[in-house]
Every structure is written in C-alpha cells, then in structure tokens.
Amino acid sequence: MDDDLIDDDDISLSRKSRLPGAGFFYPDSLDEEYADRRAREAIEGAEAVVVADGDADGLACVALLRERYDAALDVAPFEASLAARLAPESNDGEENDEDETEDSPVGLVTASPHSLSEALDRVADYADPGVDVYVCDLCPDDESITETVEAVTARASTVRWFDHHQWDDDVAAAVRAAGVDLVIGASDEECTADVALRSLDDDFPEHLVDLAAVTRDHDLWIKEDPRSDDLADYAHWASAEEYVTVVGRYGPALPEPVVDYLDHRRVEKERLIERAVDRADLHAVGPWTVGVTYGRCSQNEVAEALREQGADASVIVKPAGSASIRGSEGFERCHEVAEQVNGGGHPRAAGCKPDIYDDMLDYAHHWTTEGATTKRVILSAFKRLLEDDETADE
Known part of the structure; x- marks a missing residue:
C-alpha cells in the first residue's frame, strides 16, 4: 500500500474525520511483534512491573507506583522532545519515540481489556522471579483469565490489582483465589488512581494526591475541574512513558511546554469535534433521547455537545469500528x-466494538456509510434494555 494513502497530513479534514488513523492499517502481526519487544524490554530485570490501561487513569497509577519505588524517569528529555515537536519543521505533534528513552526499574506494559491476557502472559514469560506485579484499571471479561493469572502469581512475589470497573462476582473470586490482592472501588465514586492511592497507603506528595483527584474528575466525567481535560488530552496524545513521567513530576499542574503542545493539537481537535457534532442525529428510545454520530474525534466533548442538545445518552461511532457510549444524570446505564x-x-x-466486521469490505461499508450498521446495532441494544425493563415490570 502506498504510504500516502494513509498519511494523515496529506488528506483533507473531512476525509480524515471519516477514516481511522494509520495504525489501523498495520497488520496485527506487526503490532504484536512491536508490543512483545517493548514489553520484554520493560519487564526483564525490573524490580516491579505494572500492567495498566493506557488512559489517564491507568497511567496515573503508574506514576504513583514509580513514586513509591523511587523509580521515576528524568523529565528533562521529554520536555525537550515537546519543544522539538512544536518547532515549525516538526511532524505536527507526533509523539516521541519510546525506544530512545531509558527504562524505569518499575516497568510499564500498557494493555486494553482485550489484550490483558497477552500482557500478563508476557509478564509470566519475561519477569524475574520474585518481582512485584501490579495490574491497574483493567477488568477481565470472564474467568478464562484465571490460568494466566496463576502463571503470574507463580512467578511473582506479590500480585496486586487495583480497579474500579464493574466486575462479575465469579471472575473476582477466581482472581482472588489465584493469589491476587484485588481491590475494586465503587465505579461511580472512585477512579482507579483513587483506589491505588488508598490501597498503597504511602505518604505521597500533594501533587500526586491532586493528580488522583483531577483524574477522577475526568474518568467519572464529573467535569468540575478544567485541568481534567488537559490530562485526558495529554494522555491521549503523548506516549505512555512521557505522560507518566511528566504527571509524576508535576501532577495536574502541567508545565508550559505541555500547555503549548496541547494548545497546538487542539486546533485540529476542535474542528474534528465540530464535524462529528454536525453529523449527529437524535433518536427517541422510550423515555431516553439518544444522540448518535460518527467520526474520528474526542468523544467526551462531542457527548457534552449532544447533551446540550437534549441527549440523555450519546453514541460516538469511530472509524476503527469501536464506539463510545456516554450518559448523563438522565441515563446511567452505559455499561449495560x-x-x-x-x-x-x-x-x-462505556465502550464497545460490535462483532460485525468479517473482512475489509465490511470496514469499507462502515466508512462509506458513516457507521450505519454499528449505529443500528447499538441503538438496538438500547431498545433491548427498555424491553427488559418492561418485562421486569410485568
């Protein structure tokens, strides 16, 4: 494939908003090879290993753990990289190359719920015996994770797991039975950084206590602290190591180079948000008004705009096939x-990716129809929820 076909810098904003990023078009085998190499480099020889979600909440936990182990990286190289990215000849805000940074004694392996098992397998394969292992801001789908967890506990000295998602009772019991110290916070009251902060029971500096509070404001979508949007954007645009190092040093009071970088990136971000909001439709599903749209965009801001238009819940379908579901005081059942x-x-x-993509023709249909099938499938899920309520009432 010609690289120019997937180069974001060479396509119009309209097309860019309808198509996934360049990484979508890389074969999974290449992603797996890169992920395995990076994980091995981070895990081998580490005093402790953290498997964490790569969002602001999961990475805040890593910052706390590196503070506890006195294992934070030097922030200066990352600040220099930020300045270089803002130079006129730079590649418009591309993140720094993690291969050129040093490794911390507290190794970081980022994962999603779908890649959690693979990440834990790598810990079991590459970690030194007696290592401390932490899992943060990740919830297994089912009990099939148990065998992998047992392999990690057999290798590690301790395994501690901090989370705040909605766990199935049987899955939680199986993880604990495998030898894990599992702490699950109330998902509507705490973010995982809150859970880690209280569970580690250490004398953390004030800027990291503040980091957990502002992360909660973003992760629970409280939206009372303007700094939470900065954390969310920075976690999305920076590499995991950069984010952990910078917030570990400064907390939510981000330094001037980061603020300048965010201002630079937000110009295009706002334009993509406008495109998604313009595409949105409002649907009545029983007592709920559901806003539905499509595009590569920042889902929280789009959902906020749709809520101002009267939506109780919002569905933002992404070009890569996944979707974000956001609620409000009038709808608090996104996870259902x-x-x-x-x-x-x-x-x-909440988030999801309907299992409806069998080949690239399905994705082509997805892009050219602006997610029509995915929208229909998710709206049907809202309707089933309503039908279940009516059956329960009867």
Missing part, C-alpha cells in the same frame, strides 16, 4: 448497553 455489544465500562461511560 455496552455489555450487549462486546463491551463494558461504567454507568456514565
């Missing part, structure tokens, strides 16, 4: 909708 379509999450924020 997502669970019907291969996903999960929280009452007011």
Whole structure:
C-alpha cells in the first residue's frame, strides 16, 4: 500500500474525520511483534512491573507506583522532545519515540481489556522471579483469565490489582483465589488512581494526591475541574512513558511546554469535534433521547455537545469500528448497553466494538456509510434494555 494513502497530513479534514488513523492499517502481526519487544524490554530485570490501561487513569497509577519505588524517569528529555515537536519543521505533534528513552526499574506494559491476557502472559514469560506485579484499571471479561493469572502469581512475589470497573462476582473470586490482592472501588465514586492511592497507603506528595483527584474528575466525567481535560488530552496524545513521567513530576499542574503542545493539537481537535457534532442525529428510545454520530474525534466533548442538545445518552461511532457510549444524570446505564455489544465500562461511560466486521469490505461499508450498521446495532441494544425493563415490570 502506498504510504500516502494513509498519511494523515496529506488528506483533507473531512476525509480524515471519516477514516481511522494509520495504525489501523498495520497488520496485527506487526503490532504484536512491536508490543512483545517493548514489553520484554520493560519487564526483564525490573524490580516491579505494572500492567495498566493506557488512559489517564491507568497511567496515573503508574506514576504513583514509580513514586513509591523511587523509580521515576528524568523529565528533562521529554520536555525537550515537546519543544522539538512544536518547532515549525516538526511532524505536527507526533509523539516521541519510546525506544530512545531509558527504562524505569518499575516497568510499564500498557494493555486494553482485550489484550490483558497477552500482557500478563508476557509478564509470566519475561519477569524475574520474585518481582512485584501490579495490574491497574483493567477488568477481565470472564474467568478464562484465571490460568494466566496463576502463571503470574507463580512467578511473582506479590500480585496486586487495583480497579474500579464493574466486575462479575465469579471472575473476582477466581482472581482472588489465584493469589491476587484485588481491590475494586465503587465505579461511580472512585477512579482507579483513587483506589491505588488508598490501597498503597504511602505518604505521597500533594501533587500526586491532586493528580488522583483531577483524574477522577475526568474518568467519572464529573467535569468540575478544567485541568481534567488537559490530562485526558495529554494522555491521549503523548506516549505512555512521557505522560507518566511528566504527571509524576508535576501532577495536574502541567508545565508550559505541555500547555503549548496541547494548545497546538487542539486546533485540529476542535474542528474534528465540530464535524462529528454536525453529523449527529437524535433518536427517541422510550423515555431516553439518544444522540448518535460518527467520526474520528474526542468523544467526551462531542457527548457534552449532544447533551446540550437534549441527549440523555450519546453514541460516538469511530472509524476503527469501536464506539463510545456516554450518559448523563438522565441515563446511567452505559455499561449495560455496552455489555450487549462486546463491551463494558461504567454507568456514565462505556465502550464497545460490535462483532460485525468479517473482512475489509465490511470496514469499507462502515466508512462509506458513516457507521450505519454499528449505529443500528447499538441503538438496538438500547431498545433491548427498555424491553427488559418492561418485562421486569410485568
């Protein structure tokens, strides 16, 4: 494939908003090879290993753990990289190359719920015997994770797991039976950084206590602290190591180079948000008004705009095939909708990827129809939720 066909810098904003990023078009085998190499480099020889979600909440936990182990990286190289990215001749905000950074004694392996098992397998394969292992902001789909967890506990000195998602009781019992110290916070009251902060029971500096509080404001979609949007954007645009190092040093009071970088990236971000909001339709599903749209965009801001238009819940379908579901005071059942379509999450924020893509023709249809099939499948999940309520009432 010609690289120019997937180069974001050479396509119009309209087309860019309808298509996935360049990484989508890389074969999974290449992604797996790169992920395995990076994980091995981070795990081998580490004093402790953290398997964490790569969002602001999971990475805040890593910052706390590196502080506890006195294992934070030097922030200066990352600040220099930020300045270089803002130079006129730079590649418009591409993140720094993690291969050129040093490794911390507390190794970081980022994972999603779908790649959790593979990440833990790598810990079991590459970690030194007696290592401390932490899993943060990740919830297994089912009990099939148990064998992998047992392999990790057999290798490690201790395994501690901090999370705040909605766990199945049997899955939680199986993980604990495998020898894990599992702490699950209330998903509508705490983020995982809160859970880690209280569970580690250490004398953390004030800027990291503040980091957990602002992360909660973003992750639970409270939206009372303007700094939470900065954390969310920075976690999305920076490499995991950069984010952990910078917030570990400064907390939510991000330094000037980061603020300048965010301002630079937000110009295009706002334009993509406008495109998604313009495409949105409102649907009545029983007592709920559901806003549905499509595009590569920042889902929280789009959902906020749709809520201002009267939506109780919002569905933002992404070009890569996944979707974000956001709620409000009028709808706190996003996780119940997502669970019907291969996903999960929280009452007011959840994600999913319907199992409807068999080949590239299905994706081509997805892009050219602006996610028509995915929209229909998720709206049907809202309707089933309503039908279940009516059956229960009867």
